[in-house]
Amino acid sequence: MQERVVVVGFGRSGTGAARLLKAQGVDVCLLESGNSADLQRRANCLTAEGINVELAKPLSLASFAVLPERVVLSPGIAFDHPVIQQLRDQGVAVVGEMEVAWNGFNGVPWIGVTGTNGKTTVTSLLGHLLQQAGLDAPVCGNIGSSAAELALERRGGATPAWAVVELSSFQIEAAPSVAPKIGIWTTLTPDHLDRHSNVNNYRSIKASLLRRSEIQILNADDPDLCSHTGDWPRALWVSAKPKQQLPAVINTHIWIESGHVHNKNGPLFPASALAMPGSHNKQNLVLATAAALQVGLSANQIEQGCRSFPGVCHRLELIDTQNEVFFYNDSKATNYDASLVALQALPGPLVLLAGGRAKRGEPAAWLKALELKAKAVVLFGEATPTFNELLGASGYGGKIELREGLAQAVPLAAQLAKELGANAVLLSPACASFDQYENFEQRGDHFRELVEALKN
Structure with a gap:
């Protein structure tokens, strides 16, 4: 039947x-x-x-x-x-x-990548490394093609050597059989609390994927993950710091020291091979390196792959330079912590575009970074009154402007950058996009169009 x-x-x-x-x-x-x-x-x-x-x-x-x-x-x-x-x-x-996708792949080994922030960059970078080394390793999941679409596309055809799959908490909780060959956990900060109620539930969902993974790779630089080292006795821990700066209880597998990525056998390649700004991207580099080594890539293959990596759309993406002002599309920053990462990665002063549909979270560090880096904040969308109140209560000393949407906010941000001597305009919304857009990609594409229109 x-x-x-x-x-x-x-x-x-x-x-x-x-x-x-x-x-x-x-x-x-x-x-x-x-x-x-x-x-x-x-x-x-x-x-x-x-x-x-x-x-x-x-x-x-x-x-x-x-x-x-x-x-x-x-x-x-x-x-x-x-x-x-x-x-x-x-x-x-x-x-x-x-x-459904897991069953449809018929035994293809997965590299499952999860985390609050960083998972898209790690997934994209790792897929690029494997593909540049000649492996059939498509990327899918919470990025690009859906995993089911890819399983269907390959049905009856060439079987991939690996599937590199980005997994959100929503996807993990509804897929209890998914057991990656390699599991990667990038970061853990409060997110999606409207769905998961509290951070413990959210953490537990992420952890379930790693527990089912044969090889576990974790970021030792993430405070939450590092505080639960006892839960992961067989994990491979990686860090963007020198090994000696990490707690003694962590048996570090990959780290960065004197400008080079290291493992226990010594230096592997220069960390500068990945030309992306910010310390968070050094963490993404060591996570991807650890997984690539487990797959069987050489240090030279990883280095060459890093040097040719084009970056990730909508994540600290430099889309144009006009009148000595850099325009960055960070539409994928849908919470305070993701936007904080962008603020920390770029030199100031800058003008920030923030807004959309606000999420629950802790804004204190984000507000502090704004005080240090942003000459002005242009708010747009549904979160405008909430963010305006937050900025006022924090004593933010820069200029605050309110606009209905990006169409009105982008020209103003460009004007403010010129008037205030800022060297960058950064779209890093710290919000979901669903008040005005179908997804963060559509929001980022609209930003790109608006920046292009400034030339006219």
């Missing part, structure tokens, strides 16, 4: 999961609460492939006319949603798209 599966959510992950399941011979239906013209067009495409799509279906038991054997959730839907729990109570198995 053919298995019946309902996929909930019509995003990239949901579409990829539905297509992969269909290719596996599953009777699949996709439910989506929206009903826009674009969704109608996309639904028609899937219907032509034999996938039943039902639009305007809210997440309620009434939307499930007949209970399926399995429900596959898109990452945007809470794993503990009351309706999802009701489905479980009635015997329905509930998983996420990553679980």
Whole structure:
């Protein structure tokens, strides 16, 4: 008897999961609460492939006319949603798209990369290193193609040597079978607390992926991870600092000393091979290096790969220089800590563009960095009143301007940079993008367009 599966959510992950399941011979239906013209067009495409799509279906038991054997959730839907729990109570198995992809890859070893910040850069860099060394190692997950899309693309074709997969907490909690060959944990600071309630729950979800990983690589420079060293007796710890500066309880595997990346056998290559600003990128470098060595790359292959790495879109991306002012797109900075990293990486003075949909978090360090680095802050979007109040309460001494959106904020930021003698305009929103954009990529692309328009 053919298995019946309902996929909930019509995003990239949901579409990829539905297509992969269909290719596996599953009777699949996709439910989506929206009903826009674009969704109608996309639904028609899937219907032509034999996938039943039902639009305007809210997440309620009434939307499930007949209970399926399995429900596959898109990452945007809470794993503990009351309706999802009701489905479980009635015997329905509930998983996420990553679980479907994991099974669809048929034994391809994964390098799973997670963390609050840094995971996209590490995933991108590591994929680049492996590919430049001649390995078939596609990048997917919370970056680029969905993992299910990639599994479908490779179905019946060339089997990858590795899959380099970025995994968010939303994806990990709904994929309990995913067990990477190599697991990497970049950082841990409070994030997504509206979804996970508290940092302990958030940490536990991230940790579950590493516990299922055969090889565990952790960042010894992250205060939270470092405070839990006793939980990871077999981990490979890495640091952007000299080995002697780390606690004695940490058996450091890779570190940076005298400008070179080191392991126990001595220096491997100059840390300057990765030409990206900020100490956080040195941490990303040693995490990627540790994994690449485990895969079997030589130090020379890693060095050459680092030298040709183009960087990551929307993460401290230098997009233009106008009138001696640098314009940086850091749209991926969707929380205080990510924006703080950008502020610490760049020399001041600068003008910051911040705003969007605010998240729960601790802004004190971010506010302190603004005082040190930012001559002005231009606020935009839904978070404007919240951020304006935060800046006022902190005693911020620079100029504060409020605008509706980026279209109004970017020209003003460029003008302020000229008037105040700032050398950079930095879009590092410290917010989610969902008040005005579909995702942070769309926000960053809009910023790029607006900066280009300044020339005219």
